[in-house]
Amino acid sequence: MKNILKNREVNSFLFLAGLIFLVGLINQSFWKPETIINCFNDSVVFTLLSAGIAFVILTGEIDVSIGAVLGLSAAVGATLLRDGYGIVAALPAAIIVGALVGLINGIGVAVLNIPSLIFTLGVNGVVRGIVYVYTKGAWVENLPANYTILSNRFLVGNVTYFYGAALVIVIIGHLILTKTRKGKYFVAVGDNAAGATLVGIPADKTKIIAYVLCGVFASMAGMIYASRIGFITPTAGNGYEMKAIAACVLGGLSLTGGIGSLAGASIGAVIMSSISRILVFLGFSSDYDNTITGFLLLTIVVINTAVQNRAALKNRHEILSARTAEKGGKKA
Amino acid sequence: MRTSFSLKTKQIWKKWEFILFLVIVLEIVIFATKNSKFLMPRVLFGSMNDIISICIISLFVTFVMITGGIDIQAGSIVGLSSIILGVAWQDGGVNIWAASFLAMAAAGVCGGISGFFIAYCGVQPMVVTLGGSFLYTGIGLLVSKLSATESYKGINGFPESFLKLSKFKLFGVIPSQVIIFLILAVLAYILLHKTRYGRQVFLVGVNQNAAEYSGIHTKLIIMSTYVLSAVSASVAGIILTSYLGTAKSDIGATLTLPIITAVVLGGTLSTGGKGSVLGTALAAIAIGTLRFGLPLCFKVSQQYLDIPVGILLLVIIIGRAVFGRPELRTYLMKMKWNGKGN
Numbered sequence: 179m180k181n182i183l184k185n186r187e188v189n190s191f192l193f194l195a196g197l198i199f200l201v202g203l204i205n206q207s208f209w210k211p212e213t214i215i216n217c218f219n220d221s222v223v224f225t226l227l228s229a230g231i232a233f234v235i236l237t238g239e240i241d242v243s244i245g246a247v248l249g250l251s252a253a254v255g256a257t258l259l260r261d262g263y264g265i266v267a268a269l270p271a272a273i274i275v276g277a278l279v280g281l282i283n284g285i286g287v288a289v290l291n292i293p294s295l296i297f298t299l300g301v302n303g304v305v306r307g308i309v310y311v312y313t314k315g316a317w318v319e320n321l322p323a324n325y326t327i328l329s330n331r332f333l334v335g336n337v338t339y340f341y342g343a344a345l346v347i348v349i350i351g352h353l354i355l356t357k358t359r360k361g362k363y364f365v366a367v368g369d370n371a372a373g374a375t376l377v378g379i380p381a382d383k384t385k386i387i388a389y390v391l392c393g394v395f396a397s398m399a400g401m402i403y404a405s406r407i408g409f410i411t412p413t414a415g416n417g418y419e420m421k422a423i424a425a426c427v428l429g430g431l432s433l434t435g436g437i438g439s440l441a442g443a444s445i446g447a448v449i450m451s452s453i454s455r456i457l458v459f460l461g462f463s464s465d466y467d468n469t470i471t472g473f474l475l476l477t478i479v480v481i482n483t484a485v486q487n488r489a490a491l492k493n494r495h496e497i498l499s500a501r502t503a504e505k506g507g508k509k510a
Numbered sequence: 511m512r513t514s515f516s517l518k519t520k521q522i523w524k525k526w527e528f529i530l531f532l533v534i535v536l537e538i539v540i541f542a543t544k545n546s547k548f549l550m551p552r553v554l555f556g557s558m559n560d561i562i563s564i565c566i567i568s569l570f571v572t573f574v575m576i577t578g579g580i581d582i583q584a585g586s587i588v589g590l591s592s593i594i595l596g597v598a599w600q601d602g603g604v605n606i607w608a609a610s611f612l613a614m615a616a617a618g619v620c621g622g623i624s625g626f627f628i629a630y631c632g633v634q635p636m637v638v639t640l641g642g643s644f645l646y647t648g649i650g651l652l653v654s655k656l657s658a659t660e661s662y663k664g665i666n667g668f669p670e671s672f673l674k675l676s677k678f679k680l681f682g683v684i685p686s687q688v689i690i691f692l693i694l695a696v697l698a699y700i701l702l703h704k705t706r707y708g709r710q711v712f713l714v715g716v717n718q719n720a721a722e723y724s725g726i727h728t729k730l731i732i733m734s735t736y737v738l739s740a741v742s743a744s745v746a747g748i749i750l751t752s753y754l755g756t757a758k759s760d761i762g763a764t765l766t767l768p769i770i771t772a773v774v775l776g777g778t779l780s781t782g783g784k785g786s787v788l789g790t791a792l793a794a795i796a797i798g799t800l801r802f803g804l805p806l807c808f809k810v811s812q813q814y815l816d817i818p819v820g821i822l823l824l825v826i827i828i829g830r831a832v833f834g835r836p837e838l839r840t841y842l843m844k845m846k847w848n849g850k851g852n
Contacts, residue, residue, distance in 0.1 A: 240636070242767075286824075290831045293780045295580070295636075297827065299767055303820025310814050417763075420582075424640055433634050465651050472645025476627065476638065483633045 186430030187442030230395025232443035238435025248415035251397035280393025284386030368435025541803035561798035563746035578782025579635035583642035588762025591744035596665035596757025621740025625733030650759035664756035715782030
């Protein structure tokens with residue numbers, strides 16, 4: 179039982195459940211299954227974004243270019259769709275865009291050893307600029323109706339196809355990270371890159387793969403964004419990187435790397451994107467959105483850090499007392 | 511080995527501001543040959559208006575990054591202080607200068623809160639200032655709802671004396687924003703490089719434990735850097751409000767990334783312990799010249815300016831990474847030789 183509570187994603191899930199329960203107490207209509215499932219459906223873009231960036235954060239790096247990657251891949255995919263090439267061409271094109279940018283990020287961070295925040299910041303500027311060049315500053319509109327309607331098609335009950343697909347992807351990613359040998363490399367590198375290298379884990383390669391996966395996830399999020407919104411502005415996805423990072427933190431990932439999971443990140447994304455909906459049900463205007471997000475984020479990280487520091491202190495005391503006890507035993 | 515390496519980095523470091531200076535000169539020469547209008551003092555100084563907030567804030571974010579932290583909430587504090595100023599003046603009936611002071615004080619408190627969490631609770635600076643950026647943007651929006659004016663319109667009609675803050679021109683050419691920037695740059699330079707406090711900031715960034723053991727209140731120092739950067743953000747917010755003549759809660763929304771770019775380009779290490787005010791100031795001017803010169807002389811659309819600035823950042827950091835690490839340079843040389851051999 180104690181082990182389960184220590185699990186950070188379980189904590190975030192309990193937090194989400196508690197949130198839903200509390201809001202339901204105040205406004206009964208929130209407890210309807212379709213309302214709750216809609217919270218999940220609406221979070222699909224952020225679910226993919228934060229699951230993608232979770233790979234990078236787990237290795238102890240950061241990627242602030244995913245907002246621009248989302249914008250670029252959405253623009254590329256949407257143009258192909260508009261020109262009648264169909265999803266078979268659009269989705270791979272978008273994914274290639276995401277993977278390419280991810281590869282550049284990975285090489286800059288892992289091979290050239292440039293601090294990740296700074297390198298991806300530069301890439302962010304360039305990619306955002308390319309969006310403007312590619313779209314010539316105009317909106318990409320007139321997406322085929324059979325694509326935009328896809329975001330309202332239900333797979334089972336009220337779960338949309340997109341959320342179902344995202345869920346499957348996240349679960350597969352989560353299982354790979356936690357159950358397979360290579361998947362565990364990500365956490366190992368984030369926990370202690372030097373140590374991981376010493377035991378033979380290719381740290382640089384792992385980081386590059388993390389960035390490529392992050393880009394691919396961002397581009398998939400971009401395609402779903404295109405379907406949900408129906409048009410792409412040149413600023414599409416602006417600021418999403420910060421929200422995705424915030425979602426990861428809410429989901430229990432540590433930005434120093436090595437702690438957290440994909441499941442946690444996706445739960446964080448649901449919390450993050452449900453806040454404005456919850457506010458409506460509580461009778462507040464959505465103007466409080468940012469305030470509540472910031473407040474939640476700060477409270478959760480401060481409490482988390484305090485708990486962690488206390489646990490570390492307790493651990494140290496235990497080790498020390500065990501040592502002194504050992505010495506005493508030898509003397510006797 | 512170790513000394514020679516540190517000596518080498520020191521030499522490069524010594525050259526760094528010089529390289530930035532060369533970049534600026536190069537930009538000016540290229541732009542001036544392309545379009546002679548560029549050199550007219552009125553045009554040149556007029557260009558400062560658009561980048562002045564980036565210049566001012568990045569000076570003090572340098573302090574934060576030297577301690578090993580990062581500040582991504584400065585942009586939201588610009589908006590927050592602008593709207594506090596506007597609401598206090600219009601709806602609170604406070605004198606405009608008192609309102610400015612109030613905005614600065616509020617910003618100081620915001621920086622202090624974030625700094626407290628970072629220094630005393632040990633939370634990662636990136637997370638705290640990320641949370642802070644959401645929180646302060648949100649509070650800015652809520653404050654704007656207190657006003658009788660619709661928030662998207664912004665608060666207008668400031669008194670002439672306040673608008674003059676940004677309209678005044680020394681000798682008829684040098685705008686007051688440039689003067690304010692220069693004064694703040696000199697202040698920041700003295701504070702960081704000539705005072706005891708500045709040495710302490712550096713020492714905290716190099717090794718916090720050593721600093722703590724040598725009797726420095728490291729936590730207080732770290733917290734103070736966030737207060738400084740927040741107050742500088744509010745100064746930028748006040749100047750921007752005066753320049754635009756409008757108080758809005760979202761005027762600083764796009765500043766965060768350019769600020770970090772300027773600081774990093776200025777040679778400040780993001781891991782802390784190294785950096786200079788002069789470098790940041792030169793870098794901010796280099797970015798500003800680029801953003802101003804390209805549209806004027808090469809007809810590059812305003813929207814595309816992210817690309818050259820991003821490329822400038824990438825080229826410089828990649829160059830520094832390659833030349834700063836001898837082993838990588840020899841590795842690349844070897845690859846080149848192999849390529850030639852084949």
